[in-house]
Amino acid sequence: GEDVEQSLFLSVREGDSSVINCTYTDSSSTYLYWYKQEPGAGLQLLTYIFSNMDMKQDQRLTVLLNKKDKHLSLRIADTQTGDSAIYFCAEILLTFGNEKLTFGTGTRLTIIP
């Protein structure tokens, strides 16, 4: 079955890099995602990676995928106060008639000045 796990909390000093980790169980996952949620807001799609890729970089964001270990990570370079939020890892199978996102419980990123 599908299951996505994340650590609940991460604290990082402003200017350092943040690394948020996620593990998933379904090896059939087609796409893996990172969403950002600020207090009282909806989900913002940050980036996603196709399951046949190992890495994707987009400005300050780097996504690494280890399919063997079913491990996904999000690295945020030069972390700023505006990066404070909850970050959700999610997967989707994209088989016919099955296009739902399965989310982890989220990692709350706190920036230390």
Added chain:
Amino acid sequence: DAGVTQSPTHLIKTRGQQVTLRCSPKSGHDTVSWYQQALGQGPQFIFQYYEEEERQRGNFPDRFSGHQFPNYSSELNVNALLLGDSALYLCASSKTGLSYEQYFGPGTRLTVT
């Protein structure tokens, strides 16, 4: 280009009542998915609508029902409200063939007292 919009923003209902939440998808999108996010949890998939029909459903009781209109907008209805239905209800839209890109609205915060 308007993104996904949802109404109302907040809603307070009493146990046993019924509620209707509304979603307008992003321009060009034809598929709408609904998610429930309880406090401190990741979003859980409720159901997905395409071509005015429910295409896929998560593990939610029949008290949760929906509808999609010819203009692709959608409604989520919840009958016989329980205290446990208090949550943030998120709508996500996507375009058929590009279902791996799901964009979320700001959500409707439902409080059941």
